[in-house]
Amino acid sequence: MSRGPSAAATPAATDPSASPDTLGERAHDRSARGAPGPDGGAAGAARILAGADEIVPCTSADPDSVLAGRAVAISGGRIAGVGALAELRRRFPGASEETLAGGVLTPGLVDSHTHAVFGRTRADEYALRASGVPYMEVARRGGGINASVRDLRGRSRDELVALALPRLAECLDHGTTTLEIKSGYGLDTDSELKTLAAIAGVAERVPQRIVATFLGAHEVPPEHREDRARYLDLLVEEMIPAAAEQGIARFCDVFCEPGVFDPEEARRILNRGRELGLEPKLHADELENGGGAELAADLGAASADHLGAISDAGIAALARAGGASPPTVATLLPATLLFLGRTAYAPARALLDAGAIVALATDFNPGSSPTPGLPIVLTLACSQMRMSPLEALVAATAGGAAALRLDDGTGTIAEGAPADLVWWSVPDHREIPYHVGVNRVGRVWVGGIPVVERDVSGPGAAGGGPGPGSARAGPEGGRGPRRISAEPRAALDGDPPR
Numbered sequence: 001m002s003r004g005p006s007a008a009a010t011p012a013a014t015d016p017s018a019s020p021d022t023l024g025e026r027a028h029d030r031s032a033r034g035a036p037g038p039d040g041g042a043a044g045a046a047r048i049l050a051g052a053d054e055i056v057p058c059t060s061a062d063p064d065s066v067l068a069g070r071a072v073a074i075s076g077g078r079i080a081g082v083g084a085l086a087e088l089r090r091r092f093p094g095a096s097e098e099t100l101a102g103g104v105l106t107p108g109l110v111d112s113h114t115h116a117v118f119g120r121t122r123a124d125e126y127a128l129r130a131s132g133v134p135y136m137e138v139a140r141r142g143g144g145i146n147a148s149v150r151d152l153r154g155r156s157r158d159e160l161v162a163l164a165l166p167r168l169a170e171c172l173d174h175g176t177t178t179l180e181i182k183s184g185y186g187l188d189t190d191s192e193l194k195t196l197a198a199i200a201g202v203a204e205r206v207p208q209r210i211v212a213t214f215l216g217a218h219e220v221p222p223e224h225r226e227d228r229a230r231y232l233d234l235l236v237e238e239m240i241p242a243a244a245e246q247g248i249a250r251f252c253d254v255f256c257e258p259g260v261f262d263p264e265e266a267r268r269i270l271n272r273g274r275e276l277g278l279e280p281k282l283h284a285d286e287l288e289n290g291g292g293a294e295l296a297a298d299l300g301a302a303s304a305d306h307l308g309a310i311s312d313a314g315i316a317a318l319a320r321a322g323g324a325s326p327p328t329v330a331t332l333l334p335a336t337l338l339f340l341g342r343t344a345y346a347p348a349r350a351l352l353d354a355g356a357i358v359a360l361a362t363d364f365n366p367g368s369s370p371t372p373g374l375p376i377v378l379t380l381a382c383s384q385m386r387m388s389p390l391e392a393l394v395a396a397t398a399g400g401a402a403a404l405r406l407d408d409g410t411g412t413i414a415e416g417a418p419a420d421l422v423w424w425s426v427p428d429h430r431e432i433p434y435h436v437g438v439n440r441v442g443r444v445w446v447g448g449i450p451v452v453e454r455d456v457s458g459p460g461a462a463g464g465g466p467g468p469g470s471a472r473a474g475p476e477g478g479r480g481p482r483r484i485s486a487e488p489r490a491a492l493d494g495d496p497p498r
């Protein structure tokens with residue numbers, strides 16, 4: 001199942017049967033049909049999760065929104081209720097109950113900006129950059145994005161799927177239940193379509209919800225270096241129409257940065273995508289200011305991403321566009337700046353205080369951010385960008401969903417939202433970013449179906465450490481949980497991977 005550019009509008013929270021905005025037949029869809037989950041139970045029957053120290057609904061960054069002593073009811077793959085256990089028992093008579101060992105329940109994380117389908121890693125460049133060669137200089141010497149392009153062009157779609165699956169399992173282990181994946185390492189028509197087909201192939205095999213973005217304007221490929229106008233024509237006349245026709249991508253993105261594509265080129269490309277049903281997104285003002293944020297706001301793009309070098313005018317533009325319907329979201333990718341050795345981060349505080357809607361994402365890619373996990377991004381958001389832990393969690397859940405224009409409640413724990421949940425082995429949500437470099441994800445559900453269980457016992461864990469709540473047992477009753485599954489979706493179905 002894919003969402004083509006001509007597909008129906010985003011489904012309403014109350015209409016789970018409407019066309020999805022994400023790719024693949026998801027765990028949620030199976031669960032809505034009442035298909036058995038991997039725990040053997042009928043996932044369609046109501047279940048209550050109780051016993052969490054905190055539930056963080058991520059519907060607001062107001063500290064009063066964090067709930068203590070509350071439970072969540074799940075039915076048909078969606079959140080059926082949030083409230084006191086006694087109230088949920090009354091509302092859902094006969095529901096099965098599970099008592100969590102303290103800990104914190106959040107919505108599944110939404111990683112709204114990744115390049116997770118690629119070939120080889122680029123550790124060779126990393127070593128070069130560590131010796132002092134800047135990222136853009138590595139690209140000028142033939143490395144960078146075009147190194148990944150040369151590599152990807154020689155690989156088959158199936159090879160790309162096989163390489164991506166373990167990465168997606170790692171994303172899931174770190175709590176990501178929805179992620180966007182961009183093309184952009186093909187940069188010719190066939191290789192871009194192959195990449196998008198690989199993204200669709202990945203979506204069929206993993207539990208996560210996947211949203212695809214066409215990024216043919218990621219770089220000018222080597223064969224057009226001397227004639228970039230020809231590449232722009234190719235994008236507009238051939239590649240974007242072919243991607244729209246293929247029906248896998250929902251968004252069209254451009255790397256709008258001095259030395260890559262300028263705002264006028266980006267405008268032309270994004271307008272063409274929009275004409276053919278692909279909504280605009282932008283890599284904007286990543287390393288140098290180029291007016292990308294203003295362009296995103298002007299176009300009403302779904303998001304302007306990076307913003308490490310955004311201007312004051314760009315901040316004002318994104319603040320205004322945050323109030324539009326639908327809004328343009330400011331997506332911040334601090335792991336990229338960390339990995340590139342930058343010391344200045346995007347002005348999250350100024351954006352939030354001005355009224356912009358902020359999302360946090362990994363930018364998972366082989367060149368500038370080889371991290372599959374959002375927890376380190378949450379830490380950077382708090383330590384380097386002065387976001388509160390709650391603001392960071394909201395940005396990595398509801399903010400990401402807004403950047404992907406998913407308005408079915410994804411990224412929140414609220415009635416009608418997909419039952420995509422993460423249980424963190426910490427007694428307080430502030431400890432999620434606090435444990436720097438430590439993955440405290442204990443359990444993950446997609447569409448109400450448990451898909452990951454990890455061993456997160458240790459000092460400070462909800463189940464066994466010295467902190468508050470430490471007297472409680474782990475969710476498996478008395479000891480830290482084992483990781484039992486981060487299976488590709490096909491395996492959950494019992495289907496052999498293709």
Ligand code: NIG
Nearest residue numbers: 145255283363365366367368
């Ligand atoms: O978002 N900025 C452009 N694209 C990626 C980098 C991709 C790469 O180096 O392979 C980014 O940082």
Ligand code: FE
Nearest residue numbers: 113115283363
């Ligand atoms: Fe990127």
